[in-house]
Amino acid sequence: MNRTLTRPIADDLIRPLFQTSVWFYAIVLAAGTVVACGLAAWLYQMWNGIGVAGIRWPVFWGFYLVNFVFWIGISHAGTLISAILRLVDAGWRRPVTRCAEVITVFALMIGAMFPIIHLGRPWLAFWLFPYPSEREIWPNFRSPLAWDFFAINTYLTGSVLFLFLPMIPDFALVRDRSTGWRRRVYGALALGWRGTTRQWNRLESAMQIMAIAILPVAVSVHTIVSFDFSMANVPMWHSTIFGPYFVAGAIFSGIAALIIAMAVLRKTLRLENYLLPLHFENLGKLLLLMSILWAYFVFAERLTVWYGNEPHEMAVFWATQRGEFAPLYWTMVVCNFVIPFVLLSNVYTRTITGCVVASFGVVIGMWLERFLIIVPSLAHKQLPYSWGTYGPRPVEITIMAATFAAMVLLYALFSKFVPIISIWELKAGQLSTSTHPSAHASQASHDSHSLRAAAPEVRP
Amino acid sequence: MAYRWGMAIDLDKCTGCEACVTACHAENNIPSVAPEQAGRGRAMHWLRVERYYEGDFPNVRVKFRPVLCQQCDNAPCEAVCPTYASHQNEDGLNAQVYNRCIGTRYCANACPYNVRFFNFFNPEWPKPLHLQLNPDVSIREVGVMEKCTFCIQRIKAAKTAAKAENRAMVDGALQTACSQACPTTAIVFGDLNDPNSRVARLAHSPRGTKLLEDLGAEPKITYLQKQPWHESDAY
Numbered sequence: 001m002n003r004t005l006t007r008p009i010a011d012d013l014i015r016p017l018f019q020t021s022v023w024f025y026a027i028v029l030a031a032g033t034v035v036a037c038g039l040a041a042w043l044y045q046m047w048n049g050i051g052v053a054g055i056r057w058p059v060f061w062g063f064y065l066v067n068f069v070f071w072i073g074i075s076h077a078g079t080l081i082s083a084i085l086r087l088v089d090a091g092w093r094r095p096v097t098r099c100a101e102v103i104t105v106f107a108l109m110i111g112a113m114f115p116i117i118h119l120g121r122p123w124l125a126f127w128l129f130p131y132p133s134e135r136e137i138w139p140n141f142r143s144p145l146a147w148d149f150f151a152i153n154t155y156l157t158g159s160v161l162f163l164f165l166p167m168i169p170d171f172a173l174v175r176d177r178s179t180g181w182r183r184r185v186y187g188a189l190a191l192g193w194r195g196t197t198r199q200w201n202r203l204e205s206a207m208q209i210m211a212i213a214i215l216p217v218a219v220s221v222h223t224i225v226s227f228d229f230s231m232a233n234v235p236m237w238h239s240t241i242f243g244p245y246f247v248a249g250a251i252f253s254g255i256a257a258l259i260i261a262m263a264v265l266r267k268t269l270r271l272e273n274y275l276l277p278l279h280f281e282n283l284g285k286l287l288l289l290m291s292i293l294w295a296y297f298v299f300a301e302r303l304t305v306w307y308g309n310e311p312h313e314m315a316v317f318w319a320t321q322r323g324e325f326a327p328l329y330w331t332m333v334v335c336n337f338v339i340p341f342v343l344l345s346n347v348y349t350r351t352i353t354g355c356v357v358a359s360f361g362v363v364i365g366m367w368l369e370r371f372l373i374i375v376p377s378l379a380h381k382q383l384p385y386s387w388g389t390y391g392p393r394p395v396e397i398t399i400m401a402a403t404f405a406a407m408v409l410l411y412a413l414f415s416k417f418v419p420i421i422s423i424w425e426l427k428a429g430q431l432s433t434s435t436h437p438s439a440h441a442s443q444a445s446h447d448s449h450s451l452r453a454a455a456p457e458v459r460p
Numbered sequence: 461m462a463y464r465w466g467m468a469i470d471l472d473k474c475t476g477c478e479a480c481v482t483a484c485h486a487e488n489n490i491p492s493v494a495p496e497q498a499g500r501g502r503a504m505h506w507l508r509v510e511r512y513y514e515g516d517f518p519n520v521r522v523k524f525r526p527v528l529c530q531q532c533d534n535a536p537c538e539a540v541c542p543t544y545a546s547h548q549n550e551d552g553l554n555a556q557v558y559n560r561c562i563g564t565r566y567c568a569n570a571c572p573y574n575v576r577f578f579n580f581f582n583p584e585w586p587k588p589l590h591l592q593l594n595p596d597v598s599i600r601e602v603g604v605m606e607k608c609t610f611c612i613q614r615i616k617a618a619k620t621a622a623k624a625e626n627r628a629m630v631d632g633a634l635q636t637a638c639s640q641a642c643p644t645t646a647i648v649f650g651d652l653n654d655p656n657s658r659v660a661r662l663a664h665s666p667r668g669t670k671l672l673e674d675l676g677a678e679p680k681i682t683y684l685q686k687q688p689w690h691e692s693d694a695y
Contacts, residue, residue: 048581049579049580049581049582049602049603050563050580050602050603051497051502051580051581051602054500055565055580056500056501056502056580057501057502057503057568057574057577057578058501058568058574059501060565060568060569060578061565061569115564118564119562119563119564119603120561120562120563120564120565120578120579120602120603120604120605121561121562121563121602121603121604122562124562125562127542127543127560127562128542128543128562137543137544137560139542139543140539140541140542140543140544142539142540143539143540143541143542143566144540144566145540145542145564145566146542149542228566231540232536232540232566232569232570233536233570233572233675234569234570234572378569381572381574382572382573382672382675383510383527383572383573383574383671383672385508385510385511385512385527386573386574388501
């Protein structure tokens with residue numbers, strides 16, 4: 001490997017690990033404060049009882065479950081997108097994959113907290129674990145919640161492995177450039193990486209296996225999350241479309257989260273030479289595709305319900321279409337379809353700013369979508385006498401805000417301790433395109449574009 | 461012989477007096493939440509009397525329907541519970557093991573009748589109601605789900621007594637708190653497996669319907685009311 005060619009890239013990308021700006025401390029302090037407030041709110045809720053939240057008869061699931069589905073959806077940003085891009089060997093993926101995979105791991109960790117926060121007796125959550133108890137009771141495997149438990153744990157384990165594997169060579173790089181405690185910590189994380197051919201071959205095949213294995217896991221996770229709803233005989237939950245609808249929505253919100261995270265990293269870590277307009281352009285196109293797919297799913301779901309005209313379902317349908325939930329519903333349509341479609345379908349607004357605006361729309365819209373799936377149905381079940389409504393209480397809003405802050409905090413800490421762009425993959429991409437330009441005809445334009453932009457860095 | 465406890469509720473007899481609701485609260489140690497919490501949807505009525513209004517003013521008729529756990533044979537609440545807190549017991553009742561409940565509240569969402577209630581806080585009774593707690597019924601702590609048990613404590617006591625005296629149970633001797641309190645005897649409780657019991661005969665009445673029968677939960681409560689198409693052969 002030509003060291004003189006690649007050293008500046010590594011310097012650039014490792015810099016955040018060794019230099020700390022005052023902004024980093026400010027962000028960590030601010031986000032940490034909000035997270036602490038959230039923890040305090042949770043303790044307050046456990047001490048007083050879950051009644052301090054707004055959930056009530058008959059809407060027994062509220063903000064916590066909305067946020068659960070939302071964060072599990074966001075988690076599809078990473079692993080799924082990065083696995084697909086790796087498998088099709090899209091050259092432009094290289095600076096994007098790690099940002100994406102990190103979102104997955106953190107969003108899963110945050111999302112998986114919510115079913116526990118929402119429990120009436122969270123200290124007994126371990127009963128979902130199939131451990132040999134003296135009473136010989138196992139979890140009920142007929143319950144979608146038990147499926148959830150296993151699906152999310154599988155996905156979290158897989159995502160952590162998928163994130164960790166490509167980090168090994170970069171840990172070794174940091175190890176070789178540092179001294180003292182850093183050298184010891186990164187040395188341990190690098191698992192004895194020496195960069196031999198055998199090690200590279202093993203890493204490549206391990207990553208290939210993980211990329212293939214993680215795809216069905218990612219699809220199954222959000223399908224099973226959708227089963228929490230579609231298995232119950234509740235109006236507008238009991239639908240065969242929910243599995244693919246949730247998976248599509250998850251990927252949709254995941255891409256939006258990725259675009260926002262990349263834009264923030266680009267500014268704060270000065271990665272303008274690595275996260276290029278091209279990446280936003282390509283992810284913007286993907287977001288546009290998912291927006292259209294999402295609209296198609298909503299159309300198919302709504303049309304079949306309306307045409308079927310089943311009274312219990314129509315109560316929920318009209319509550320969302322033109323009743324008490326209509327303002328939220330139409331905001332969702334604007335955020336999830338109108339804004340992304342207008343901004344991303346033409347080349348003039350498919351800029352970085354345009355992509356970020358559309359992504360914020362999608363994140364808000366997809367959060368509303370989960371709210372509109374859970375709450376109106378529970379508020380309008382079969383017996384009209386038991387109809388009700390739901391509004392969040394301060395404790396729920398605090399905990400929700402804390403999870404967004406937790407994402408910022410974890411992301412800031414991660415990009416402080418790990419190169420947020422995979423250095424070795426970037427180098428490999430530049431070498432492969434500079435030595436075999438004809439072999440990668442399809443990516444040649446993308447990669448030469450990125451090479452040109454990165455040109456000042458390449459020359460010593 | 462196995463029992464299969466069931467109920468028949470005659471809507472033509474129900475006056476909506478809610479004596480059954482009060483009796484149920486007293487028998488089963490159901491906490492009375494404060495008005496503020498009741499306004500927030502935390503009231504717990506294992507048995508409620510639903511009011512439905514028919515016709516336009518001034519020709520309005522009110523119909524009452526006492527709704528409690530329907531003790532379904534094919535109960536939607538049972539399959540979804542991840543810890544088996546909600547399960548079918550040997551008498552066909554949908555039993556709830558309070559100590560096993562972790563409070564996912566999934567059962568309450570799956571129940572189409574909305575007859576499951578959640579302890580949002582630890583229970584409290586305004587004085588002097590704390591002096592009348594039923595010693596046969598356990599108090600439920602914060603975070604667990606509860607619902608109508610068909611007064612399982614009375615069932616257990618009656619079964620034990622019959623077994624001790626080596627005799628079969630007498631139909632009508634065992635009553636739930638609601639059926640005992642009903643001044644118009646609209647609520648009839650008994651064993652559906654005994655073909656001669658009142659409830660088994662009423663369950664086959666042409667006036668009988670099941671609540672939300674088309675959902676397939678197979679409830680064990682029969683609602684009796686005058687059916688326009690059976691006017692001549694009314695039971």
